[in-house]
Amino acid sequence: MKRKPDHYTEQARKEGFPARSVYKFDELQHRFGLVRRGDRVLDIGASPGSWTLRLLEITGKEGRVIALDRKELPELSRAGNTAVCICADITEPEQYELLNEYAPFDTIVSDAAPNTSGHRTLDTARSAVIVESSLALTETMLRPGGNAAFKLFQGGDEQSILANARAMFEKARIVKPKACRDESFEVFLVCNGKKAAQPQSVPDRSGNTEA
Ligand SMILES: C[S@@+](CC[C@H](N)C(=O)[O-])C[C@H]1O[C@@H](n2cnc3c(N)ncnc32)[C@H](O)[C@@H]1O
Known part of the structure; x- marks a missing residue:
């Protein structure tokens, strides 16, 4: 059944955005200052x-936006700034080499979501795989002090994902922006201030470990 356009859909159309999801990002940006x-x-x-498009406006000509999706993206330009578009699946580690060319990033955001099957447990598990892959990439490609936000479907592993994010960032929490539809079970894992990598423990000659 086709949905009736709501206030956010109408506003996105007027402001030249292809999807209403931009207002979810706007709320996260306003509350958590993700991008500069x-x-x-x-x-x-x-x-x-x-x-x-919103990221291109915020980062300006001095910034760089790398847009990745498993679908082909059109050319995306705003405020004199053009995105680098990459067609790839984030759950495939072969993509990391490609992205490494542009790393380190100051911010990593993900609105990626699997196609919903109507089977909630399956959809939630697929969403968790996307977030776990994105977090693994964040560990190596986000600079210390950087911020991140990831879409996640509720009802699965979100507490263990949140615990992993808390180990990697100064602050991490799960939030639901107002622009998410009431019936949707999507939320966002929002993380600020990536911690510097901990030095590896090295055993000394007696077998004791020292950081
Ligand atoms: C809700 S849409 C994103 C909307 C977008 N943020 C916007 O504002 O226009 C979710 C996108 O995630 C992409 N996606 C899903 N799984 C993916 C994966 N494993 N790797 C890359 N992209 C993926 C889908 O192709 C889809 O385009």
Whole structure:
């Protein structure tokens, strides 16, 4: 059944955004200050491009936005700034080499979501795989002090995902922006201030470990 356009859909159309999801990003940006002018940002699950267009406005000409989706993306430009578009699946580690060319990132955001099957347990598990892959990439490609946000379907592993994020960032929490539809079970894992990598423990000659 086709949905009646709501207030956010109408507003997105008027402001030249292809999807209403831009207002979810706007709330996260307003509350958690994820991105700044001049930042280098990775946007995962970027098609059809609303978040990317907003990111191009915020980062400006000095910034860089890398938009990744498993679907082909159109050319995305705003405020004199053009995104680098990559067609790839974030759950496939072969993609990391490609992305490494643009790392380190100041911010990583993901609005990526699996196609819903109507089977909630399956959809939630697929969403968790996307977030876990994105977090693994964040561990190596986000600079210390950087911020991140990831879409996640509720009802599965979110507490263990949150615990992993808390080990990696100064602050991490799960939030539901107002622009998410009431019936939707999507939430966002929002993380600020990536911790610097801990030095590896090295055993000394007696077998004791020292950090
Ligand atoms: C809700 S849409 C994103 C909307 C976008 N943020 C915007 O504002 O226009 C979710 C996107 O995630 C993408 N996606 C889902 N799984 C993915 C994966 N494993 N790797 C890359 N992209 C994926 C889908 O192709 C889809 O375009």
